[in-house]
Amino acid sequence: MSCPCPPKMSLVFPMSDGTPVVTELVPCEDSLPYIYLLLEYAVENGDMVIGLDTEWCMKEIKLGVFRTEYRPRVGLLKLCSGFGCVLIRLENSASDSLKRFFAVKDIMFAGIRMKEDLQNLREEYGIIIRNAVDLSELSAKVLGQPQLSAYGVRELASKVLSIDIPPSRSLLSIWAIRSDSFPSLEQVESAATDAYATYKVGRRLLGTES
Helix, strand or coil: CEEEEECCEEEEECCCCCCEEEEEEHHHHHHHHHHHHHHHHHHHCCCCCCEEEEEEEEEEECCCCCCEEEEEEEEEEEECCCCCCEEEEECCCCCHHHHHHHHHCEEEEECCCCHHHHHHHHHHHHCCCEEEEEEEHHHHHHHCCCHHEEEEEEHHHHHCCCCCCCCCCCCCCHCCCCCCCEEEEEHHHHHHHHHHHHHHHHHHCCCCHH
């Protein structure tokens, strides 16, 4: 595994289908220019699907001098569209601009098995996603295969898109350990791959792919 990446960076990763995807890793307080570009791309290109995936971390809660409790919560938002991928690190709160972005009803935020993600984002950060599309349920319905509702994003992409996406090389996400850890280059690439796969599956199932 490579050395940890800085908290803010810009990279380009080649996806399994050969598409080079610009990927921005930013803390929540610096996310406004990037979510604006995502929204601008959606409106200008008529592509209103944004892939949404998450990584969870453990929130440390001090209950006293000698007692600490850890509670799971979403620590990373992975967003992807034709514009590229934006990976947003969440700390103690979400910005008002991020909340407004997710409240845009014309954008379809497509994700995999979203129930717990949506609940945690609402309870921990006050983020309410107005137009969330669960691709797990949609794929099972559209393709008539109930087992697809249990697939992960890479498995689902292989089934829906007929492309081979290798399994994640990181057995344990660094965000699952603690929210203030810095990811490795491989983990950033893995996060971008998941977000891109979610976006492509969303466009195919929602019938917006050209």
